[in-house]
Amino acid sequence: MKKPAWVRTRVEEELRSDFKGVLKRTHYAPAEAIRLFMRRIVEIGQETTAIERAHWRRAILNASDHVADTLRIGQELPAYEEENEVQPTDNNVRP
Structure with missing residues (x-):
């Protein structure tokens, strides 16, 4: 049985709204997030030996x-005092 069109439209609109909100908050371009997701799918697909629906x-x-962790979806932003500061390393220390 097919879902009514208004249900599909409502769900798609909610997903689109959530996606845009996360991208604005994390400063990712939509294409970047989609590429990240697709790249990870391909990597996992190549790691999987058996191609079954469950896999x-x-x-x-x-x-x-993985993408949600990278984009920090569902994670609270740290308080101003708790933010990680950049520690000097060989790569970012100026002579």
Whole structure:
């Protein structure tokens, strides 16, 4: 049984709104986030030896979790005092 069009439209609109909100908050371009997700899907797909529906479902969930961690989706932003400061390393120290 097909879902009514208004249900699909509402769900798609909510997902689109959430996606835009996360991208604005994390300063990622939409294309960057999609590329990150697709790249991770391909990596997981190449790691998987058997191509079964259960494996691909798990691969997609793992990729979305990886992208969510990278984009900090669902994580609270640290307080101003708790932000990590850049520590000097060999790469960013000027002579």
